[in-house]
Amino acid sequence: MKILLLLFLVSWAIAHPTGESHRDKRQAAKLSTKWTNGQVNYYFGGTPLRDRRPMILNQMNYIQNRTCIKFVENKDAWQRIKIDLNDFTSCRSKVGAPGSRSNPGGEEVLEVGHCAIIFGTHIHELMHSLGIIHEHQRPDRDDKLNISQAEVVRRGLQIDMGIANWGTTSLLTPFDHGSVMAYDINHYEPPIMSAKDKDSDYTLGNRRVSFHDMYKVNKFYECSCPKELPCQNGGYTNPGDCSKCNCPRGWFGALCNEAPCGGSCVLQAKPEWQTKTVNTSYQFTGDNMDGFTSYFHHIQAPYGMTIEIKIEKLDKFICRSSCNHNGIEIKYRMDHTTTNPLICCLNEKQPFAQKVISSVKNPTVIEVYSKDRTEPAAATFSYRYIDEAIRFG
Template identity: 35%
Template sequence: MRTLTLIALTALLAVVVARAGPGRDKAERKPGAAAGRKRVDPDAMTDAEGEEFEKVRDMNLTDEQFEDYEKETEESGGAREKRQDVSIGNGCEVIGTVVHEIMHALGVFHFQSRYDRDSYVSIEMTYVTADRQNNFVKYTSTQTVNYTPYEYGSTMHYSANSFVSQSGAISIWPSDQDYVFTMGNRIVSFYDIKLVNSHYACTCASGATCVNGGERNPKNCAQCLCPMGYGGTTCSTRPAGCGSALTATTAWQTTLIQAGVDSQTLRNDFTLCTSWVSAPAGKTLQFNITGNFTTQCQYGCPFNGLEIKNKADLKAASPRHCCSNTFNKVISSTNNPTPLIAYNRYYITQFQVTYRYV
């Protein structure tokens, strides 16, 4: 079991926010809404405390070093709240799981607990034992605040088969069933980051002009935080790294998109590979996943998958694919270009995709 301080965890989240490539939301707690869980009050942080946070983050202290630092600060008259520990169990170090727990410490509920969840998911308790049904509680609008649209791809969302007692059973059905394998994914979404930035008033009054759903980065307002699939200073370019720029025609063409590294060690973070497919203005792109290599089919697509960014909300995750159930079906998109995003944290995954425009 690993225990990290709230300052260390918040620093980690700050790093995630700065990286921001993979960008679901959640219901956020209003002050006092959940007894026993400590909240951070952004309005209570003084300039001096903000400077201290920056200093401590850059020191990269171990827990023992932080305890010594905290003691010295208190003995020298420094005023600060006590730390809040978050425990990360062995085997749970994947970055999305760590951020999931950080977000709980920052006051965020699970996504499927939002008061508007019934418009987006159906909860099925038939195969969930009574002692586990508390995990599906729905909060009210007086208890929580929704800062973003509903996000199936949030790292705060449970998977479709969470807490079921029978193999093959489902506990959460998405209204848009294209998302059945997306829920429970542990890629940090754009809306995850936006949610925290909104709640803690981390915004920019002016700065970069962002496109493709991007928003100004509170750490550098001259640059944009980009949804997954977009990159560059203003989110106007394909993310750096593997992938290619493809041009569709009226005839089906085939591309092979690959992500991962040649090692059979499970990694704590994802490698991404993004291709863009373009068409003439006003045309609809069509895609079909016709082949795959070393995908692990599982709800949440936690090890690898392919996202074809076909939904209108570019900030949100589009459905992710890692199971044959969603292969060999035509997927349409009016996003031009449409990003194809392969992700992986175990070995190497390949997807064969055909594409054209109509």
């Protein structure tokens, strides 16, 4: 029986790589409501084969460490969620706190039995519970995504794939292909969604949790600190710990003005190509259980020079949409606070990754990451700078 169940679960997970049910009929049922004072009361129910509680508690901590949201275990609270761990439950949540805006309170059930065992899937469901909709259902999503409306209607997916016009909460931050709230392009088979920016196709569905995911929660709940810090590089004072800033990926220190590894991971570009190999393997660092470990570098050039990067080799990388096993993010675009295109393939699936990537940023952040339970992997890239003034002068 257990083997049969496992086989069923494995086949289900393959069919639904992001882990979420597409049968949720309640998502757009009500305007999203907020938890009073940002306090989410919860309790666990059910007895699963695998105890997900440590993983879920870890992901709650991830949110708490970066926002003013607090998770409190209290099954008698007037406003609460039951986190149903049973294996035969789905993977879904109501959007917003229990009750309605005019009559908040009561109990909602957050089903996690079929959520994929990967960091970010429970954050996705918890964010629904906080009132956040899917990234691909934002009112502005048609600027960024191609979604076959005919297929949506034909397959009856209007609720999961339609625009949530009431979901203006999502507009508090820019559209982010790397949001934990976006589906993988292969969530449905055959696919019905792709990115208008082809280079971002494999970024959709990534589960690392983006900078803007937490920023959106902070804005929706109007989280703040008594004193604003002078955060740099797009960071903002962290309502989860007012003594430091929340930083975009690749920037460190209390004020987001420090390079990775205390400065020892800065690569000085020259006019000629140099090569660097970054080895990655998962390490538990506090709030990334079943999650990702990232290795950051800055590539730096003299003022006014343009940095170029070429991926030379991806060793043991798993080439799959959403780049959820290993990947590289190069912050080469103007907006480094949103997720730049993720790379996990060096073939025709990601043609842009085979070319020289020209960056508008100096320094340019380059991140190589690996997920728990993937083999150690390595990425090799080359970098240099060119003088655009000479080329175009």
